[in-house]
Amino acid sequence: MPKLYTFLKYFFVVLWACFVIAPFLWAISTSFKDFNSVTGGATYIPWLQFEPTLDGWSVLFKPGSQGGINIIGPYFNSIFVTLTASLISIVLGTLAAYALSRYTFKAGIVKNNDITFFFISQRIMPPVVLSIPFFIFLSSLGLLDSLAGLILVYIVLLMPIAVWIMVDFFNRVPREIDETALIDGCNPFQAFFKVVLPNSVPGMLVAGLFCIIFGWIDFFFAFILTFTKVQLLPVKIVALNSSITPWWSLSAAALVSVAPLIIVAFIVERYLSKGNLSGALK
Amino acid sequence: MSLLLDHISFKPTEEYHLNDISLRFDSGKMYTILGRTLSGKTTLLKTIAGLQTPDSGSINFEDTDFLSIPVWKRNVAMVYQQFINYPHLNVRDNIAFPLKQRKMDENLIEKEVKVAMEKVGLIGFESRKIQELSGGQQQRVALARSLAKKAKILLLDEPLVNLDYKLREGLREEFKKLFNVSDESNSILIYASTDPLEAMQLNGDIIVIDEGKILQTGTAKDVFENPATAKVAEITNDPAMNINKCLIQDNSLIMNDSVQIQIPDELKSVPNGKYLVGIRATDIFLDDQGFAFDVEISEISGSETFLHLRNKNLKCVATIEEVKTYNTNEVVKINFDKSKIYLFEESGELRHSPYQQ
Numbered sequence: 001m002p003k004l005y006t007f008l009k010y011f012f013v014v015l016w017a018c019f020v021i022a023p024f025l026w027a028i029s030t031s032f033k034d035f036n037s038v039t040g041g042a043t044y045i046p047w048l049q050f051e052p053t054l055d056g057w058s059v060l061f062k063p064g065s066q067g068g069i070n071i072i073g074p075y076f077n078s079i080f081v082t083l084t085a086s087l088i089s090i091v092l093g094t095l096a097a098y099a100l101s102r103y104t105f106k107a108g109i110v111k112n113n114d115i116t117f118f119f120i121s122q123r124i125m126p127p128v129v130l131s132i133p134f135f136i137f138l139s140s141l142g143l144l145d146s147l148a149g150l151i152l153v154y155i156v157l158l159m160p161i162a163v164w165i166m167v168d169f170f171n172r173v174p175r176e177i178d179e180t181a182l183i184d185g186c187n188p189f190q191a192f193f194k195v196v197l198p199n200s201v202p203g204m205l206v207a208g209l210f211c212i213i214f215g216w217i218d219f220f221f222a223f224i225l226t227f228t229k230v231q232l233l234p235v236k237i238v239a240l241n242s243s244i245t246p247w248w249s250l251s252a253a254a255l256v257s258v259a260p261l262i263i264v265a266f267i268v269e270r271y272l273s274k275g276n277l278s279g280a281l282k
Numbered sequence: 283m284s285l286l287l288d289h290i291s292f293k294p295t296e297e298y299h300l301n302d303i304s305l306r307f308d309s310g311k312m313y314t315i316l317g318r319t320l321s322g323k324t325t326l327l328k329t330i331a332g333l334q335t336p337d338s339g340s341i342n343f344e345d346t347d348f349l350s351i352p353v354w355k356r357n358v359a360m361v362y363q364q365f366i367n368y369p370h371l372n373v374r375d376n377i378a379f380p381l382k383q384r385k386m387d388e389n390l391i392e393k394e395v396k397v398a399m400e401k402v403g404l405i406g407f408e409s410r411k412i413q414e415l416s417g418g419q420q421q422r423v424a425l426a427r428s429l430a431k432k433a434k435i436l437l438l439d440e441p442l443v444n445l446d447y448k449l450r451e452g453l454r455e456e457f458k459k460l461f462n463v464s465d466e467s468n469s470i471l472i473y474a475s476t477d478p479l480e481a482m483q484l485n486g487d488i489i490v491i492d493e494g495k496i497l498q499t500g501t502a503k504d505v506f507e508n509p510a511t512a513k514v515a516e517i518t519n520d521p522a523m524n525i526n527k528c529l530i531q532d533n534s535l536i537m538n539d540s541v542q543i544q545i546p547d548e549l550k551s552v553p554n555g556k557y558l559v560g561i562r563a564t565d566i567f568l569d570d571q572g573f574a575f576d577v578e579i580s581e582i583s584g585s586e587t588f589l590h591l592r593n594k595n596l597k598c599v600a601t602i603e604e605v606k607t608y609n610t611n612e613v614v615k616i617n618f619d620k621s622k623i624y625l626f627e628e629s630g631e632l633r634h635s636p637y638q639q
Binding site: 107142174179180181182183184185187188190195198199 | 328331335352353354355358359360362365367368369370379380383384395427431563
């Protein structure tokens with residue numbers, strides 16, 4: 001019985017791994033193909049079944065005048081917008097979450113839990129509902145087609161995630177730790193920065209990971225709120241599509257755009273597995 | 283110097299958490315707050331520490347209004363029931379934290395931390411992480427931190443309750459020694475506990491609290507021998523003192539129609555009427571000529587057996603000095619040690635104690 005169990009366990013793990021890895025392998029393979037290799041039936045192994053070319057990749061870095069799309073500018077725009085918006089969301093979100101977790105707010109029937117829900121409720125709306133208000137809002141601020149405008153909008157989208165995750169995190173950190181810090185001579189700010197914050201790194205990393213993912217993959221707002229001056233990676237990649245679908249360069253673009261997320265996920269995962277808070281309570 | 287609590291009340295919801303509490307704590311002395319869970323012990327400690335602000339009343343310490351001083355400026359230390367330490371710091375930094383916060387000289391901190399660690403027996407664990415320690419060791423770290431601080435007021439909120447039996451016994455012995463040592467520092471020590479045995483062992487002044495109200499204060503001997511009310515008698519005994527309604531009529535004490543005993547001489551002056559009778563579980567013994575009771579539950583605790591007994595509407599718990607298994611509904615014959623009978627008025631006040639002069 002245990003043998004069968006072990007077998008099944010590994011079987012499903014391997015199956016799932018194939019399921020996850022196969023598209024990547026397929027994309028890598030496709031990114032080195034040319035038109036004929038893509039349309040001429042399924043081929044898998046370079047040199048043996050098809051002649052690899054760098055055409056798919058070179059399009060991404062050639063300027064528009066040479067028929068390319070040059071993603072380097074949009075790539076750094078995307079990194080800058082995502083990181084800045086995530087960072088601001090985490091900082092503000094953590095502060096808000098700490099207040100919501102530790103202090104009691106009351107305005108009529110509105111209490112802490114309701115406020116937390118208001119934050120996350122912004123994510124319930126379909127983005128399209130927000131598109132026109134955001135457009136008008138940014139245009140009246142003169143921030144359409146600018147990095148600052150995008151960062152502003154992304155903070156609105158990402159901060160609820162940070163607040164939601166961090167409220168839950170702080171609720172699990174024993175209040176007695178803050179109290180002990182106060183008793184040991186910290187004022188409330190010192191208690192937060194010297195004791196609570198160092199122990200909140202795992203929560204902030206998870207919240208950060210989610211913010212980066214949601215910020216990085218957004219296409220909708222990047223598409224609506226920018227035109228020519230500023231472009232983000234997803235919008236630029238879509239520009240590849242023309243009368244013929246260029247599967248090779250789309251594959252290359254997909255790999256390039258997913259790479260940062262994979263790196264971030266690996267770093268966060270490593271850090272999280274260390275586990276830092278287990279000794280807080282009995 | 284003393285800490286004075288004057289008519290402190292705290293009522294966050296419908297119920298009082300602290301109800302008109304006035305107490306005096308003198309420095310160099312140890313006090314045990316004894317009460318059941320949710321009786322207001324922790325709230326009282328937190329109020330003294332400054333983590334909670336009472337709705338009314340005042341606290342005075344060293345002739346200053348304590349309530350106007352924020353927590354972080356009051357010189358208090360507190361050890362919680364849960365093992366609360368700073369998980370991101372190692373053992374040494376945990377203990378040094380309050381001293382660093384006070385901006386003490388580095389060399390002095392090093393010295394003080396070492397002394398505190400020696401006291402609680404943690405030498406050799408300086409650079410361990412908190413997560414790598416057992417529960418008992420974690421609580422030692424918390425204790426060392428509170429000792430290193432040399433606070434004027436040391437608050438201990440059931441510090442031993444989450445430890446296993448053996449560790450608890452060991453640490454309690456050490457506590458007594460530690461506190462004797464810290465007597466020199468003239469600090470006030472307040473220890474909250476639910477365990478009457480623990481309170482008696484610590485041998486400080488006992489403050490009995492229930493539903494946020496102080497029921498009695500006095501030495502361990504006072505509270506044990508002359509509980510002010512039936513409630514106090516229940517709280518200060520484990521198992522709780524058996525309190526039952528009774529009728530005194532013509533020199534006999536009637537608990538129900540089949541359990542009636544001749545009253546001892548010292549109770550003969552008590553006028554006939556309705557009372558509450560109190561008998562400790564340890565003052566009930568097996569007796570072939572005694573009253574027949576059904577066993578409801580029997581539980582073995584160490585070298586003793588607790589019998590939960592019932593005779594019609596009359597219930598009581600007896601401690602039998604042997605380990606024996608009784609079946610449910612088995613009939614046992616018991617009797618009461620008449621010289622150890624307490625009598626309370628129907629309202630609860632003590633009417634007669636066997637230790638009364």
